Amino acid sequence: MTNHSKDGITAWPEDLAGYYRRQGYWEDLPIGAHVNATADRVPDRIALVDGADGTRLTYAELVNRADAAAERLLENGFQRDDRVLFALPNGWQFVVVTLACLRAGIIPIMALPAHRRFELAFLSNLAEARGLFVADTLKGFDYQDLADELRDEVPSIEYVYVSGSPRNGNLSLEALLAPGSEPVRARTRLDSMAPAGEDPALFLLSGGTTGVPKLIVRTHNDYAYNVKACSEIAEISGNTVTLVSMPVSHNFPLACPGVLGTLFLGARTVILPSANPKKAFPMIKAEGVTDAAVVPAVAQTWIEFQLEHGTDELATLRTLQVGGSRMPDELAQRVEPVLGCRLQQVFGMAEGLINMTRLNDNDEVINKTQGRPVSEADEVRIVDPLGADLPNGTPGSILTRGPYTPRGYYSAPEANARAFTDGWYASGDVVERRLDGNLIVQGRDKDMINRGGEKISAEEIESLIYQIPGLTMVAAVAMPDQVLGEKVCLYAQTAHGHTLTLDQVREHLHRTGVAAFKIPERIEIVDSIPTTKVGKIDKKALREDIATRIRSEQETQS
Ligand code: OOB
Numbered sequence: 001m002t003n004h005s006k007d008g009i010t011a012w013p014e015d016l017a018g019y020y021r022r023q024g025y026w027e028d029l030p031i032g033a034h035v036n037a038t039a040d041r042v043p044d045r046i047a048l049v050d051g052a053d054g055t056r057l058t059y060a061e062l063v064n065r066a067d068a069a070a071e072r073l074l075e076n077g078f079q080r081d082d083r084v085l086f087a088l089p090n091g092w093q094f095v096v097v098t099l100a101c102l103r104a105g106i107i108p109i110m111a112l113p114a115h116r117r118f119e120l121a122f123l124s125n126l127a128e129a130r131g132l133f134v135a136d137t138l139k140g141f142d143y144q145d146l147a148d149e150l151r152d153e154v155p156s157i158e159y160v161y162v163s164g165s166p167r168n169g170n171l172s173l174e175a176l177l178a179p180g181s182e183p184v185r186a187r188t189r190l191d192s193m194a195p196a197g198e199d200p201a202l203f204l205l206s207g208g209t210t211g212v213p214k215l216i217v218r219t220h221n222d223y224a225y226n227v228k229a230c231s232e233i234a235e236i237s238g239n240t241v242t243l244v245s246m247p248v249s250h251n252f253p254l255a256c257p258g259v260l261g262t263l264f265l266g267a268r269t270v271i272l273p274s275a276n277p278k279k280a281f282p283m284i285k286a287e288g289v290t291d292a293a294v295v296p297a298v299a300q301t302w303i304e305f306q307l308e309h310g311t312d313e314l315a316t317l318r319t320l321q322v323g324g325s326r327m328p329d330e331l332a333q334r335v336e337p338v339l340g341c342r343l344q345q346v347f348g349m350a351e352g353l354i355n356m357t358r359l360n361d362n363d364e365v366i367n368k369t370q371g372r373p374v375s376e377a378d379e380v381r382i383v384d385p386l387g388a389d390l391p392n393g394t395p396g397s398i399l400t401r402g403p404y405t406p407r408g409y410y411s412a413p414e415a416n417a418r419a420f421t422d423g424w425y426a427s428g429d430v431v432e433r434r435l436d437g438n439l440i441v442q443g444r445d446k447d448m449i450n451r452g453g454e455k456i457s458a459e460e461i462e463s464l465i466y467q468i469p470g471l472t473m474v475a476a477v478a479m480p481d482q483v484l485g486e487k488v489c490l491y492a493q494t495a496h497g498h499t500l501t502l503d504q505v506r507e508h509l510h511r512t513g514v515a516a517f518k519i520p521e522r523i524e525i526v527d528s529i530p531t532t533k534v535g536k537i538d539k540k541a542l543r544e545d546i547a548t549r550i551r552s553e554q555e556t557q558s
């Protein structure tokens with residue numbers, strides 16, 4: 001049994017915490033209390049529809065299952081503040097098990113189903129996870145084999161819950177989530193031992209700039225406020241029907257306002273495992289979906305699909321939120337005419353700060369900016385490399401702090417020293433603040449590759465590739481891609497007599513057990529990798545080089 005202290009977690013300063021409470025941003029309620037209050041109000045309304053298996057749960061059924069599961073977890077030996085790792089696909093099970101953990105004060109670590117041994121072992125070791133929650137198989141990948149390897153590598157893991165068909169002593173997630181027979185008693189018991197507002201609710205994964213993944217501790221207070229502030233700016237209500245088709249362990253579909261936004265208001269979430277318009281569009285029509293949140297790459301496929309097929313399936317769609325990576329202005333302009341709904345640009349981060357355009361902004365703002373902070377308590381500074389404030393209209397590095405932007409990563413003093421200064425979080429984005437207050441994301445000063453919203457740390461990939469013998473220098477950089485925006489290109493300088501192919505890189509990274517989306521999709525072998533005056537790899541020159549190569553290849557093709 002583990003006994004976690006609050007070590008590794010950076011709290012907000014007392015005076016600010018007091019201020020956030022007095023202002024009503026922090027309500028000192030666990031997230032479960034917000035959902036239970038809705039369930040008391042509209043018990044028979046449908047809360048959740050699983051578009052893949054047809055499951056429909058009312059609010060009463062949802063909280064009953066969540067409470068029953070919370071009690072079973074505690075009976076099985078889990079304790080408040082234990083951590084459990086989720087690598088679960090979108091489905092009703094994800095929502096119910098998340099609520100169960102939040103009720104019991106057990107902390108989910110929101111990994112992705114795309115993550116593999118490398119990420120999952122690292123994260124479970126870092127957070128001393130006692131439980132692992134996975135699918136049986138997904139897209140031909142067997143998570144139970146992976147779970148067996150993780151049990152060997154991570155001493156803290158005691159329980160593995162499997163959605164589908166468990167084997168080898170693994171436990172059934174569906175049995176854990178079965179309805180309970182005594183909802184009132186369970187409710188009372190769990191209420192009496194509920195976590196406090198300032199307790200950690202969940203750990204989100206950082207987009208990552210350092211060599212290893214980092215965890216972001218979100219408390220019940222700050223995350224509930226994140227949900228409420230986003231719900232207000234997205235103008236959702238009890239009548240909203242939200243389609244969640246992006247991986248729900250991401251902050252965006254989970255809480256901006258996402259699933260939690262609908263559950264706080266008595267609205268409905270329709271959850272799907274993929275955003276493919278062939279599946280998503282009929283679901284939008286069948287369920288009367290009003291709101292959806294996607295990355296720009298998905299918005300583009302939806303627009304192309306609609307132009308080609310001219311469906312009548314989007315009649316109820318009111319708002320399309322788009323965020324996670326920079327939406328090209330030309331793409332933004334096509335949303336309303338083609339899909340017939342309002343675009344809301346979202347520039348957010350798992351570390352906190354969420355910016356959104358407002359639904360009643362004029363088209364110029366909606367199509368050309370990434371909006372402004374959702375809360376009046378969000379503080380934003382745009383600074384030069386020395387940290388001096390820049391005037392509006394001059395791009396610089398964005399710094400932020402506020403009631404839902406935590407003050408540090410979990411147990412990561414070095415990363416914290418780099419990313420947090422006096423509580424100001426430096427996201428590594430280069431942003432211009434216009435005179436009207438709206439932000440435009442101009443670029444990045446962090447060494448990260450944004451592949452259609454999935455974030456890849458260049459340093460993490462490079463350090464794994466250096467394990468291959470015969471390499472003198474490697475650099476992972478973003479190369480432009482028409483659909484995803486960016487993909488990973490690897491520049492490599494080999495030692496005399498050595499060669500390196502893309503297949504070798506792929507095979508090596510595959511063996512290492514990293515998520516497939518991080519694997520480079522192109523390799524350039526060069527005689528020498530350019531460096532800057534101070535001897536660092538000149539990534540800017542490499543990005544320009546690969547962009548030029550791709551452009552000239554496209555020109556010769558056409
Ligand atoms: C969202 O969160 P993360 O944690 O996966 O990634 C955050 C980073 C930002 O620092 C920025 O570099 C990039 O993703 N980003 C955008 C963007 N939205 C996010 N870059 C340009 N334009 C945008 N609209 O990605 C996230 C979290 C909550 C809501 C929405 C997105």
